[in-house]
Amino acid sequence: MNKVLFSLLASTLAMSLNTAHAASVAEVFTGDMLGTNQRYFESVAGIPRESNGNDHHFKVQGCDITATVEGGKVSKLRLELTPKCQADLTQFVGTYAPAPGNPLTVGAFTASSGGGLSFSADCLSMCGNAADPSVYAHWEGPHAVGFREVLLEVVLVSDAALDASGQWESHMRKAEGDDYVMETRFNCDQKYASIAQKAFENVPVTAVTIGSELKAPGC
Incomplete structure (x- = not known):
């Protein structure tokens, strides 16, 4: 016993x-x-x-x-963000990150970091059903934060995300033609980064990765 x-x-x-x-x-x-x-x-x-x-x-x-x-x-x-899982990016890049306590958006990070984000996407048109595509915003930090990089990810599922991607896609399709969008040539240059930044300004980020040599979709 x-x-x-x-x-x-x-x-x-x-x-x-x-x-x-x-x-x-x-x-x-x-x-x-x-x-x-x-x-x-x-x-x-x-x-x-x-x-x-x-x-x-x-x-x-x-x-x-x-x-x-x-x-x-x-x-x-990398942290997947939800209402209960929020990131305090100040613990990585100090004042270049927005203050914690509010949902992370592309616009909030842009405002705190001073901009300079590059945008890319898995796909914006005719993406198929294999997986939900994402849009990525990549930032390279200065020497003051050890050149740390931040990669914001927005999965194109919510109405807000789909509307933003539609605005970005529509602008590029009108300016460059269908092939530019279908072949994701926008990943090869940043001609329309400002359009993407404005479109996704208030869209919540769904995941964030911080570190070095971060990879986003390329050409």
Whole structure:
């Protein structure tokens, strides 16, 4: 009987300790984690739910976080945004990021960072049904923030996102023709970045990635 009681108490204590040390999003999705080794990162974030190559996926406080590990160190962090999962980008790029506490939009980040975002997309027309396409806004930070990069992602699902992509697409199609849009030539230049920035200004961001050498759709 004593052994059963001892075992029960030990299990309860272990569960309490695990709960007490459960990481928060703020502890995992922060600039301090960039450049750390994988073992240290996992000591805070926990065991990844799955790994695909260099990308390791974690669930922290119900939020989806992906850590990219290259050369044994965390080079990128990605957070999928929801009403309950919001990013404090000031912990990565200081005053170049909007103040935390409000939903992240392209316009809010543009205003705080001073602009200079480049825009690209998986597809804007005849995208098929394989996966929901996304539009990306990429920013390269200055020396003051260690040249960190920010990649904002907007999945084209909501009415606001679809309306914004439609405005961008319509302007480019009228100016350049159908092939320019269908062949995603807009990813090769930034001739219409200002149009995209205006169209997506108030659209909520659905995911944000921060790190170095971030990849977005190219030519």
